Amino acid sequence: xxxxxxxxxxxxxxxxxxxxxxxxxxxxxxxxxxxxxxxxxxxxxxxxxxxxxxxxxxxxxxxxxxxxxxxxxxxxxxxxxxxxxxxxxxxxxxxxxxxxxxxxxxxxxxxxxxxxxxxxxxxxxxxxxxxxxxxxxxxxxxxxxxxxxxxxxxxxxxxxxxxxxxxxxxxxxxxxxxxxxxxxxxxxxxxxxxxxxxxxxxxxxxxxxxxxxxxxxxxxxxxxxxxxxxxxxxxxxxxxxxxxxxxxxxxxxxxxxxxxxxxxxxxxxxxxxxxxxxxxxxxxxxxxxxxxxxxxxxxxxxxxxxxxxxxxxxxxxxxxxxxxxxxxxxxxxxxxxxxxxxxxxxxxxxxxxxxxxxxxxxxxxxxxxxxxxxxxxxxxxxxxxxxxxxxxxxxxxxxxx
Amino acid sequence: xxxxxxxxxxxxxxxxxxxxxxxxxxxxxxxxxxxxxxxxxxxxxxxxxxxxxxxxxxxxxxxxxxxxxxxxxxxxxxxxxxxxxxxxxxxxxxxxxxxxxxxxxxxxxxxxxxxxxxxxxxxxxxxxxxxxxxxxxxxxxxxxxxxxxxxxxxxxxxxxxxxxxxxxxxxxxxxxxxxxxxxxxxxxxxxxxxxxxxxxxxxxxxxxxxxxxxxxxxxxxxxxxxxxxxxxxxxxxxxxxxxxxxxxxxxxxxxxxxxxxxxxxxxxxxxxxxxxxxxxxxxxxxxxxxxxxxxxxxxxxxxxxxxxxxxxxxxxxxxxxxxxxxxxxxxxxxxxxxxxxxxxxx
Numbered sequence: 001x002x003x004x005x006x007x008x009x010x011x012x013x014x015x016x017x018x019x020x021x022x023x024x025x026x027x028x029x030x031x032x033x034x035x036x037x038x039x040x041x042x043x044x045x046x047x048x049x050x051x052x053x054x055x056x057x058x059x060x061x062x063x064x065x066x067x068x069x070x071x072x073x074x075x076x077x078x079x080x081x082x083x084x085x086x087x088x089x090x091x092x093x094x095x096x097x098x099x100x101x102x103x104x105x106x107x108x109x110x111x112x113x114x115x116x117x118x119x120x121x122x123x124x125x126x127x128x129x130x131x132x133x134x135x136x137x138x139x140x141x142x143x144x145x146x147x148x149x150x151x152x153x154x155x156x157x158x159x160x161x162x163x164x165x166x167x168x169x170x171x172x173x174x175x176x177x178x179x180x181x182x183x184x185x186x187x188x189x190x191x192x193x194x195x196x197x198x199x200x201x202x203x204x205x206x207x208x209x210x211x212x213x214x215x216x217x218x219x220x221x222x223x224x225x226x227x228x229x230x231x232x233x234x235x236x237x238x239x240x241x242x243x244x245x246x247x248x249x250x251x252x253x254x255x256x257x258x259x260x261x262x263x264x265x266x267x268x269x270x271x272x273x274x275x276x277x278x279x280x281x282x283x284x285x286x287x288x289x290x291x292x293x294x295x296x297x298x299x300x301x302x303x304x305x306x307x308x309x310x311x312x313x314x315x316x317x318x319x320x321x322x323x324x325x326x327x328x329x330x331x332x333x334x335x336x337x338x339x340x341x342x343x344x345x346x347x348x349x350x351x352x353x354x355x356x357x358x359x360x361x362x363x364x365x366x367x368x369x370x371x372x373x374x375x376x377x378x379x380x381x382x383x384x385x386x387x388x389x390x391x392x393x394x395x396x397x398x399x400x401x
Numbered sequence: 402x403x404x405x406x407x408x409x410x411x412x413x414x415x416x417x418x419x420x421x422x423x424x425x426x427x428x429x430x431x432x433x434x435x436x437x438x439x440x441x442x443x444x445x446x447x448x449x450x451x452x453x454x455x456x457x458x459x460x461x462x463x464x465x466x467x468x469x470x471x472x473x474x475x476x477x478x479x480x481x482x483x484x485x486x487x488x489x490x491x492x493x494x495x496x497x498x499x500x501x502x503x504x505x506x507x508x509x510x511x512x513x514x515x516x517x518x519x520x521x522x523x524x525x526x527x528x529x530x531x532x533x534x535x536x537x538x539x540x541x542x543x544x545x546x547x548x549x550x551x552x553x554x555x556x557x558x559x560x561x562x563x564x565x566x567x568x569x570x571x572x573x574x575x576x577x578x579x580x581x582x583x584x585x586x587x588x589x590x591x592x593x594x595x596x597x598x599x600x601x602x603x604x605x606x607x608x609x610x611x612x613x614x615x616x617x618x619x620x621x622x623x624x625x626x627x628x629x630x631x632x633x634x635x636x637x638x639x640x641x642x643x644x645x646x647x648x649x650x651x652x653x654x655x656x657x658x659x660x661x662x663x664x665x666x667x668x669x670x671x672x673x674x675x676x677x678x679x680x681x682x683x684x685x686x687x688x689x690x691x692x693x694x695x696x697x698x699x700x701x702x703x704x705x706x707x708x709x710x711x712x713x714x715x716x717x718x719x720x721x722x723x724x725x726x727x728x729x730x731x732x733x734x735x736x737x738x739x740x741x742x743x744x745x746x747x
Contacts, residue, residue, distance in 0.1 A: 021446045060456055118451075121531040122435040124732070125660040129531035136530045142467050143494060143554045146587050147541050148533035153524040157542070161521030164571040197746075208713030208738045210528040212566045215716075262492070263520055263543045263552040268502055272521045272543070 001103045006237030006248040007397065008107075009039025010365040012227035015193040015353025018117040018127070019224040024059055025071055027226040028113045031358070032072045035109070035228030040244035043073035046230065047105040051081040052092030052112035054356035057134040059115055072111065085138060086151070086306060088112070089227075089360025090256075090383025090393035096231045097251050097395070106236045112358020113226035131222050139387050140261060151306070152211040152219065154387045159213060159309045161272035166324035170213075174327040175308045176204035179218045179350065181336065182305070186347025189366070193223050193353040218308035223353035227361035249368045253291070253380075253396035255284025261390050270388055275310070277392030278317040278384060285380065285394040286319075294319050295334070298396075300370045300379030301341055302363035305348040314384065315343070318394075345370050359383075364397070371399040429457065433531065464585070469510055470494040475585035478607030480515055480577065482549055483508035493549040515577040515606060516595065517546040522570050523557050527715055527731055537731045538564050544575055544592050556591040562618045563728060565719055568594065576602070579609050621724050624670040624699050634671025634701040640708050641674070641685040648683045648740065651747040655681040657739040665733070666692035669701040678733070683740070694733075695726040710741045 011034030013019075013027050022030065036043060049072070051065040061067075065081040068074075082092040089112045096110040121130035132150050139149030163170055183199040186192040199217050207217035231251070232240060241248040257280035260269040267276060282294075291297045301320070305311040312326035320341060321328045329335045335343040346352050346366035349359050360383040367379035378398045385391040439452040464471055473479035482493035485500035485508055493513055499505035523542025526533070533539070543552030557575070559568045569575075575592040583589040593613065595603055602608050624630070648654040658681045665676040666689060675692060677684045696714075698704075703722060706712035714734045717723035725734065 020442050020444055020449050020451070057456055060454065121433075122453075123433055123531060124534070129529070129534055132528075133530035133532055136532070140554070142464065143496070143587050144541075147554055147556055148526060148529050148536060148539060149541070149554075150526065150530055152528075153526050153541060156524035157521065160524055161571070164521050203710060206711050206713060206716070208527075208715035208735075209719060212525045212527070212719065262496060264492075265545075265550050268490070269551055 002101060002233035004234040004237070005097050005100045005231055005251045006234065006241070007229055007251070007364065007368055008232045008237055008240040008244070008248065009035050009041070009230040009246075010228065010361070010368055011035035011038045012191055012358070012362055012365055013225045014191050015223045015225040015355065015362070017193060017222065017224070019115070024064065024113050024115045024226070025067055027115075027224065028068045028072055028111060031113065031226035031228045032109070032111060035230060038244070038246075039230050039240060041230070041240055045240075046074065046077070046107050046109045048078040048099060049074045049109045049111060050092050050096045050099070051079065052083075052089045052110065052357040052361065053081055054083055054085065054088040054114055055116075055134060055138070057137060058119065058356075060118070068111070068113070072109075074109070078105070083357075084383075084385055084391050084393070086304065086356060086385025087360070087383035087391040087393045088357045088385065089363070090304070090381065090395065091391075092357070093229060093231075093360065093364060093395060094254055094256055094393055096229070097254060100231045100233050103233070107230060107232045109228055109230050110361060111226065111228045112355070112361040114355040114357040115224050116222050116355070117224060128222070144387060149387070150211070152214055155307050155310050155389060156211045156214055158272060158275060158389050159307070159313060162274075162313050163213070165273045169324050169326050170309050170312060171327055172205060173201070174330045175218050175312065176201045177330050178308050178311065178335070179204035182308075182344055182348050182351050184337075185345050186351035189346035189352050191353075192347045192351055193221050194347065194351040197351070213309065214307050218350070220306050220349040220354040221351070223355040223359075225353055225355035225358060225362075227355075227358040227365055229361050229364045247372055247399055247401050249371055250398050250400060251395060252398045253285035253287070253289030254394070255281040255286075255288065256393040257281045257284070258386070258392070259388075259390045261387055263388070270390070272388065275313055275317050275384070275389045275392065277390060278314045278382070278394075281382075281392040281394040282318045282380075285396050289378075289396040289398070291378075291396065295340060298378050298380055299340075299342060299376040300345065300367050301343045302346075302367045302379065302381040303344060303348065304360065304363070304382050304384045305344055305350050306354070306384065308350065310384070310389065311343075311348070314382065318382075342370060364395070367397055371397065375399070428459065466498045467494070467496060470496070471585035471589075473512070474579070474589040475583045478579045480513045480546060480553075482511050482513045482546070484511045490550045491548060492551045493546050494553055513546045513548055515546075515608075517544045517549070517575060517577070519543070519557070519569050519571055519573045519575060519592075520545045520552040522566070525564055525566060527719075528735055534732055535729055538728060540564055540569060542569060542592070544577065546577075554587065556588065558591050558593055560593055560597050560613050560615050563718065563725075565721070576608065578613065579607055581609050581611055618726060620695060620726060621697055623668050623697060626671055630669070630671035630699075630701060632671070633705075634669055637669075637701040637704040638672070638674055638685065638687065640705050641676070644708055644740070644744070645683050645685055647744050647747075651744055653743040653747050654740050657736055657743050658683060661733070661736055663694075663730075663733050664690070664692040666690065666695045667704075668695065668697045670699045671701040678736070694730045697724040698722060708741055710745065713738050
C-alpha cells in the first residue's frame with residue numbers, strides 16, 4: 001500500500017451541447033492527449049485505466065469502453081468501466097484512487113466521456129426530450145420509469161421535501177443569484193459550454209420552470225465532452241511533478257454513500273428531505289482528511305450542481321451552513337465573490353458542462369487548477385446521482401508545498 | 402440524403418399488424434420511429450455524416466416477486482404490501498421478499514387501505530421526456546398509505562383543472578383511484594386529494610376513474626377594455642409583429658418552431674389576436690378565429706414582459722396569470738418560451 005496518492009495531470013475537451021465533429025472515440029483521444037500533455041508523461045507510463053461512462057444509450061453500446069482501450073494507447077493493460085449515475089465520475093476516481101492506494105498499480109488514468117445529444121426525438125425534431133427519455137431508463141424500472149420519471153423531477157422531489165421542512169429557505173432570489181455567480185465564474189473557463197454567455201440574477205429568476213421548483217437557468221446543461229485525471233503513488237507523483245514543473249496535488253480524504261432508493265419514514269429507507277448520501281460521504285472524507293470545520297479549512301468546493309437549489313442543500317449537508325439556512329451561502333456572503341469559499345469556480349455543471357461520465361473529472365481539473373493557480377491549500381469535489389439523490393461521493397484534494 | 406428506394410418483384414407481404422388494427426397500442430409508438438436515412442452535416446470544421454438509428458430491445462419481462470403488488474392492482478383493485486413479522490415494518494409496494502434489517506426474515510403479504518397522505522410536496526413535470534410529453538403537466542409523488550412505512554411512487558391529479566404546486570402538499574390526504582383499464586402497471590392507479598371527492602366515494606373501496614367528477618376547465622372571462630388595457634394591447638401586438646419579423650430572420654428561433662403547426666387564440670382585457678405557428682414562422686393577426694387552443698390573460702402587458710424575458714409563459718400559467726384551454730399544449734408553450742432567448746442569442 002502506498003503512503004499517499006497524488007494527481008499528476010488533468011485535461012479536458014471543450015464542453016459542447018453537441019459534438020458533430022467528434023464521436024466518443026475522438027473525444028476520448030483528445031482528452032487523453034491533453035491529460036498526458038499536462039502531466040508531461042507518455043501513455044506508456046500509465047499502468048491501468050478506469051473509464052467513467054454513465055449511460056449505455058448515450059454511447060449506443062452496452063460495453064462502450066471496449067473500443068477506447070486500444071485507441072487511447074492502453075492495449076494489453078488493465079481497464080474497467082465504472083457507472084454510477086450522475087456520480088459516475090466521482091466513483092470512477094474513487095476506483096482509480098483505490099487502485100493506486102492499494103499498491104496494485106503505480107499510475108492510473110481515469111477517463112470520463114459522454115455523448116448525449118446524438119439522441120434525437122423525431123416527434124419534436126429536437127434532442128432534449130430524447131436525452132431526457134434516455135436518462136429516464138435510469139429510474140426504478142418497476143415503479144418509476146413508467147410514471148415519466150426524469151432526473152429533474154426526481155431531484156425536485158428531494159428539494160420540495162426539504163422546502164416542506166424549511167419553508168423559509170431556498171428563496172428564488174438566492175438561487176437566481178447563485179446561478180448568476182456561476183455564470184460569471186464560467187467566464188474564467190475557456191472550455192465551458194456557456195463561455196461568453198451572460199445570465200443575470202433577473203434572467204435566472206424569470207426563466208421558465210422545467211419541473212417545479214427548478215427553472216431552466218438554474219439547471220445543468222446537457223453536454224458532450226471528455227476529461228482525464230491521472231493518479232499516481234507517492235514516488236511517481238513526486239518524480240512526475242518534478243518533471244512537469246507542476247506542484248503535486250494529494251488526495252487526503254475520500255468518502256462515499258448510497259441511500260435506499262425507496263422512500264420511508266427513517267434512514268432504513270430514503271428520508272426524502274435529506275441528501276444523506278452527501279452528508280455521509282463528506283463526513284467520511286472529512287474524518288480521513290482531518291477536517292473539523294469545513295468553512296475554515298476548505299477553500300474550494302467543486303460541487304455537482306445538477307440544480308442550483310440542490311447545490312444549496314448539498315452545501316448544508318456538507319456543513320458549510322446549517323440545514324434550513326442554505327440561503328446564507330449568499331446572505332452571509334459564504335460563496336459570493338470574495339467570500340471564504342470558492343464554489344464551482346469554473347462554472348460548475350450548470351455553466352461549464354455536464355458530460356455525465358466525466359463531469360466530476362472536470363471538477364477535479366478545476367479544483368486542481370484553483371489550488372495551483374491561487375496557491376490554496378484544500379479543495380473538495382463531489383458527485384451525486386441516481387434517483388432521489390441516492391448516490392454521493394466526495395474526494396478531498398490538498399496542496400502541500 | 403434519403404436512401405434510394407429499391408423496387409421488389411416479390412409478392413407484397415401482408416400489411417403489418419398496426420395497419421390492420423390501428424387501435425392496438427404499440428410498445429414503441431409508430432409515430433416516433435424515423436425513416437432509415439443518412440445526411441451530411443456541415444460545420445466550420447468540415448463535413449460529417451450522421452444516420453438515423455435506434456437502440457431497441459423488446460421484452461417479455463417477468464415482474465417476478467413484484468407480481469403480487471401488480472396483480473393486486475390489476476385483478477382485485479387491492480394495494481399489497483409486505484410486512485416483516487419481526488420488526489413489523491410494512492413496506493408498500495411489496496418490493497422485496499425478505500427484510501434486510503432482520504437477517505432476511507421472510508416477509509408476509511398484507512392488504513393495505515387505498516387512502517393515505519403525501520409524503521412530501523410532489524414535483525410537477527412541465528417538460529417531460531418524449532414518451533410522456535403528451536401527458537404534461539403531471540405530478541408524481543410518494544403516497545404513504547395508511548399503515549405503511551414506505552411510500553408508493555404514484556401520479557397525482559386534480560379533478561379541478563390545471564395542476565399547480567398549490568394542490569398537493571406534504572400530508573395532503575389522498576385517495577388512490579384505479580384506472581378502468583388496468584394492465585398491472587404503476588399507471589393503473591393515481592391519487593387525488595380526498596377533499597375533492599364526494600363523501601360517498603371517500604370510504605368506498607376500489608374507486609375507478611370514471612366515477613370522479615372531472616370538472617371541465619371553464620374559460621375565465623376577461624375584464625372589459627379600459628383605455629389603459631387597450632393601450633397595453635396595442636403595444637403588445639406591435640411587439641408581437643416585431644417578434645414575428647425577428648423570428649423569420651433567426652435560424653435559432655426557426656429551429657425552435659421546426660415541425661410544429663398550431664393556431665392560438667389569445668384573449669386579453671385589451672383585445673384579442675391569433676398566433677399562428679407554421680413552417681418555422683410565427684405570425685399574428687388581430688381578432689378571433691377558430692384555433693387549436695385558447696390563452697387568456699387579463700393583462701396584455703404579460704406578453705411584452707415575456708418577449709423581454711421578464712416573464713415566461715410557463716411560469717405565468719403556474720402563477721394563474723395566464724390560462725390555457727388544453728394542458729397538453731404546454732408543449733407549444735415551451736416552444737414559445739424558447740423564442741425570446743433564441744432571439745437574444747441570434
